[in-house]
Amino acid sequence: MSLQKDSGLTAAAPDGEVIKAVPVRHPGRWVAAVVVLVLAAMLVHSLITNPRFEWPVVGQWFLSDRILSGLVNTLELTAISMVIGIVLGAVLAIMRLSSNPILSGIAWLYIWFFRGVPLFVQLLFWGFISALYPKLSIGVPFGPAFFTFSANDIITAFGAAILGLGLNEAAYMAEIVRAGIQVVDHGQSEAAAALGMSRTLTLRRIVLPQAMRAIVPPTGNQTISMLKTSSLVSVLAFPELLYAAQLIYSDNYKTIPLLITASIWYLIVTSVLTVGQFFLERRFSAGSAR
Amino acid sequence: MSLQKDSGLTAAAPDGEVIKAVPVRHPGRWVAAVVVLVLAAMLVHSLITNPRFEWPVVGQWFLSDRILSGLVNTLELTAISMVIGIVLGAVLAIMRLSSNPILSGIAWLYIWFFRGVPLFVQLLFWGFISALYPKLSIGVPFGPAFFTFSANDIITAFGAAILGLGLNEAAYMAEIVRAGIQVVDHGQSEAAAALGMSRTLTLRRIVLPQAMRAIVPPTGNQTISMLKTSSLVSVLAFPELLYAAQLIYSDNYKTIPLLITASIWYLIVTSVLTVGQFFLERRFSAGSAR
């Protein structure tokens, strides 16, 4: 093991000439870059100068209470429903991969149903469940009921939104987590098993950390998508960011500037999430060859 | 290499007793299965017996022209925009992973922007691009124009829908494809390089086929999601499935049965896509240990 201590063998000889090479020229790429830059400049220029964008109106609403409280609601909805989605999704993915046909069947059914029914319908269902089941009761199935509640008392609008978004998201996250787990080399779990690690431990300590490289980017997608999807809860009169903007322009008819206002906020939040995704990816790429 | 021909060594000796073991009992799982089955039975029972679902109305509309033509539009929109999304997404992913900062910068910008701006806004933008740019012209940037078109002439409602959905989807697909590519062991591309394969060839023949295991499930998500997302184009008055149902119930106030009608169709299409995803996954799992 003499690698680390200087072996002295090469010290006496004159050192090799350092490689300094002229990089390959890629004129095509430079052209592409210039084209993109010019297009971007034109876009920005027209964004700024086109009077129809009504930047003063954007400025006036950008930090307004209604927009900001919509933003807070959006963030809250997204955060809570993504947490539900990721946790439940991971559980479903593990169930789906289990060798037990009952568990994997239940997970399959869940995924099939919740991916299949439009979120809009699911939200309406949770929001207006009392139109279908005015009373919910706990009791013997098909038999007497012990407790009976009014559905509206249990499921508030916020609760309905979270239920709808979270349960729906779980079905999608389950597929993402499953793909991630499947991609990890089987030798890794065999090695863990051979060390006496239980299946749960193996999953938690060995497989999932490596699966994260395949899981994080699509999960970033889902989170960023959820930011915008959550605007479907407007059907429950829950004022998140886009709906807040819509309410404002449905009153003053300044549609374009208000949509721009909302879009800028979405872009800002997306940027933050993109940065977060970058660091998560870096964290989980430790030990990978690239 | 005597493995294949019967070596005769073991033939004479009496064979080992075949392993017939009593499987592990999982009472908890059976309980779970029963609970799920009872819940499902209750759900189905109440679905059938609850008069508020108005099954006769569902039956009446299920195969109606309006619903079916909405369905066809939905399928068309989904298919075209997913093709655009996947192809463009793959290109963006490859650009993003390129060592060239210009290419990867452009891809980053694209992904950032199109993931960031709500699809709803993008659709409105493409639908009403003429509100912003009444004339599109080809010519010298910031200089004279050679051709000028009316934007309304070029971009029809259908075109706007496809543009909006496809370009947006590409940003999400790019992240999915990138994750898939990154997950493939670096040794695979090294081996291909050592055989003299070009980078494109390596990507196409070696890396992507193995990346598909990580790519297919999230892409299934996106496709199934797109089925439903495409209903956002109702803002451009493009009558896809959900919007067709909404138009019908906005007149006859049979909201619940019509949403059920649409949901059943979505479930049917989702089932078909799920089966397709299953076969795709099986095809690309050849050679994997599980």
Place this chain on the structure above:
Amino acid sequence: NPTQVGDAEPPGVLTPLTPDTAAIAQLPAAVVAKKELVVAMDVSSPPNHFSGPDGVSVIGLDPDIAKALGQALGVRVKIVGIGFDSIIPGLAAGKYDLAIAQMSPTVKREKVLDFVDYFSSGTALAVRKGNPLGMRLDTMCGHTIAVLKGSFQESTRVPEYSAACVKAGKKPIQPMVLPDQQATILAGIAGRADGVMQDSPVLEYAQKKSDGQVQVIAVAHTSSVGIGIPKTSGLLQPVRLAMQHLIDSPTYKQILTRWGVANGGVPSAAVNHNSD
């Protein structure tokens, strides 16, 4: 392919309107040249504007008004049924010339569009079948009332009632602002909202079609709605004249009667007659 007027005509005979030469004379050259007006409206709200049985055409009060105006102005009328969010960008884009979509003029909106009155309607309060909460117009304090986003009820009526409640020392009304007509009705039926406030023709129609699952219990106030006209289009004067021409003709009454809103007529085609 936006929804256009097809052949799906409801019962009732309309007398064709004679051209109004004074109005025609004021039409901008561009409109004269293409001999067509494109009119935008949403399609979610019977009897004002909704999807015909063929799923393609838009029918209702607003399309009829639009067609009659076309006759008065001597141009074809193309009716485009589109989501509300598209109407303003579409007008700005020059995709549509006019919006006839039950828009209530307000000071804010008049900064963006000009309005010519063409109709007026009352505000109705509807509740669940049997009115289990015993709601009345004067007992709404503290209750949740569903309203449609962008409606006059949202912007003006409910805030007025709520202010009165506060003044009387009671709890304010909880408005529940929903994005479409059907969601407000559904909120009423599901008991998410204790009452629904909407234009009276809309709720009366809903009561009929939903077999009484919603019940109109009071109608009050009336306010006018206007044709939305882009500020620089030059269409304000010709449309005003043509609308007045329509109001003065028997056709106007025929249209209103046909959609069951005979008491919603306005006496004159007032311009920017806001109710603020």
Place this chain on the structure above:
Amino acid sequence: MTSAAVEAVRVHKNFGPLQVLRGVDLRVEPGEVCCIIGPSGSGKSTFLRCINHLERIDAGRLYVDGQPVGYAERGGRLYELTERKVARQRRQVGMVFQRFNLFGHLTALENVMEAPIQVDRKSKETARREACALLEQVGLTNRQNAYPTQLSGGQQQRVAIARALAMQPKLMLFDEPTSALDPELVGEVLDVMRQLARDGMTMVVVTHEMGFAREIADNLVFMDGGAVVESGLPTALLTNPTHPRTQDFLAKVL
């Protein structure tokens, strides 16, 4: 009579139509070092994997420490063990894989520390101390913070050995533990294994290096075609093979 450390009775294993093990009989006494040699594809790795229940056998009986591997025997019937019990069984058996299977997201040191911390619930400090000692033993102190992709083949193999030893198993299964090592290191690993043998650890070692087998084995087993063809003392087997297949194989050794 104490039970054998490993006892295989007519063990069969098929992969689909391919019969890989066709009745392996083998007995390894506690504290014994048993080396398995044989041609490529003869089922050596598969047999080791069966001992650790990473593959299920199709027929025959396989006991470790007197217990059927992966099953409990009661009243002449076999009952599948729960996953947890299988894990406990494996806890006693260490394995060095032919392809190493190092945990890709952990450094060399973390690879060695992982199981002692997570399975044996050792404290981080204890685990680290022991892991460092093991890595030093295999000459890897200076690369302990490198990830597997940053290690040379021989370094990876040594980490794999250290990782298995860290659990202090009663029985070690080595699948060609010196294939990537230079002669110098083979000598060092041999030293480590001799020490383990002195400490009473049972070992089953698949190897292609006859010199290594001769040095360390108490019992040398020649496998071919999925079965044990011949076994005996290494010196005897290597110099005087009785079975023609063994003679054939050994004749070709360089």
Place this chain on the structure above:
Amino acid sequence: MTSAAVEAVRVHKNFGPLQVLRGVDLRVEPGEVCCIIGPSGSGKSTFLRCINHLERIDAGRLYVDGQPVGYAERGGRLYELTERKVARQRRQVGMVFQRFNLFGHLTALENVMEAPIQVDRKSKETARREACALLEQVGLTNRQNAYPTQLSGGQQQRVAIARALAMQPKLMLFDEPTSALDPELVGEVLDVMRQLARDGMTMVVVTHEMGFAREIADNLVFMDGGAVVESGLPTALLTNPTHPRTQDFLAKVL
């Protein structure tokens, strides 16, 4: 003077702070078989990877067939080659990786056929015929439709050899090509390589098996600490090493 098949002049390679190659000097004549031995971690694999431009060298010069690897030299300056030209350079050089790196989604046969079809644009039938012949040569006919995960270690290694040979390169780089092979197969691979040598192929072989090196090498090189310590005829070097480090190393060979 014809140019050397491989010429390394004071080649340096660092991974971050770690100096892995510290001035490797080596000349391999066309048709020569050069074996490299040396302790684990001494940089043997890294050096092979540099010859194929899978790693960029940091200093020194490295020529294959008289051309600088990965660069064009014009007027004393180095110009990076385009990706396409690097691929063409690599086309002439075959490599068997220490960890095999078989294509996981392809069967053994497809692994061997892939490059001839895609790179050399051979017809499917030709490629299949040649691939089958190569697989037969390494004794794998019966497993040609198995995927890498279904192959034993030795089988994988033989597929990797066949895959590299299928491209009929002028120069072959073998990184421990017999590490997973039993002595019998080592002999067979040795036969294959002797035949290649007779056909004039240049080979650089990293190996730990001294017997193998003695049998096949025209020139034996001992590397340590990222540099060539000593080289010469195998018999001479193995029996009379001059450098103390070499003596030390060889003394420990079993």
